[in-house]
Amino acid sequence: MAADLPRLPPPPPALHDWALLLDVDGTLLDFADRPEAVRVPAELLDTLSRLHIALDGAVALVSGRPLAQLDALFAPLQLPAAGLHGLELREGGEWASTGQPPPGLALVRDAAQALVDKFDGALLEDKGTTLALHWRGSPAAEEPLHEFATSALIGLPGYHLQAGKYVFELRPDGADKGHAILALMSHPQFLDRRPVFVGDDLTDEQGFVAINAHGGHSVLVGQRTPTAAHHALHDPDATRTWLRDVALRLAPSGPVNG
Incomplete structure (x- = not known):
């Protein structure tokens, strides 16, 4: 850059x-x-x-x-x-x-929703082939959501983690x-x-x-x-x-x- x-x-x-x-x-x-x-x-x-x-x-x-x-x-x-x-x-x-969502994405989505529900103001956005974990409304959720998203990649071959403004997104490579x-x-x-x-x-x-x-x-x-x-x-x-x-x-x- x-x-x-x-x-x-x-x-x-x-x-x-x-x-x-x-x-x-x-x-x-x-x-x-x-x-x-x-x-x-x-x-x-x-x-x-x-x-x-x-x-x-x-x-x-x-x-x-x-x-x-x-x-x-x-x-x-x-x-x-x-x-x-x-x-x-x-x-x-x-x-x-x-592309279509891999089978493992549904399990990750359910686990992500369970985690997001623990933080008032956090949000899971299901985009079909990608998942976005928003923490704009819950700063305390930043570290737990980042840890979760990082570990979730183990079950999602061909996916990567993209950080953005108050969001961590799991999306396909390329x-x-x-x-x-x-x-x-x-x-x-x-x-x-x-x-x-x-x-x-x-x-x-x-x-x-x-x-x-x-x-x-x-x-x-x-x-x-x-x-x-x-x-x-x-x-x-x-x-x-x-x-x-x-x-x-x-x-x-x-x-x-x-």
Whole structure:
């Protein structure tokens, strides 16, 4: 990762040749105590819709959430997307899913739920092929959940532990946002464009590395260090404002939310 240096906001687009790849939680949306409690501002939907049109469809969501959740959150928009860190992929109209949960995952899920139930505010999020153990609402649960997740890998060959903001996630090997972004960038509507990836978490670092290798703009949301990102935005509100400004620059006629 790059050294801890001051980072400027991303530059404005000079042409309509960008491809926008956007993390969701902590990047587009403010965090909530529970994943289902996040709120999608109406103006953000309008901004994303305008960008989708201005960039000829080259706007994608890249998230640890399943695609079904993304579609529900951003309805009526249905953007190209990588869900579950790339285990689910919708490049155009098709929705592809790779892999099925291993038999041992159900046992791990039941044990994880029993442990989470001991800590008020902790949460187990079952994503089908991945499990996320959240401790945002229960700091005391951090160490027990980490110990559990580490030991659970013994019964889950082909899985690894990914730490994130107040979460430990058990997910299949080979599923990361770098691979997901490369898959999206190979699709015709993204091909030969300058990729711009905006993310906030440790899980976004593989995406920053992939973007940098392809001459794109990598944008960290927040102050976390170290990071491979070359640019930075302060918080999700700054991300939404920046995207709104990009939308106005690319499609200046009429208000973004009009």
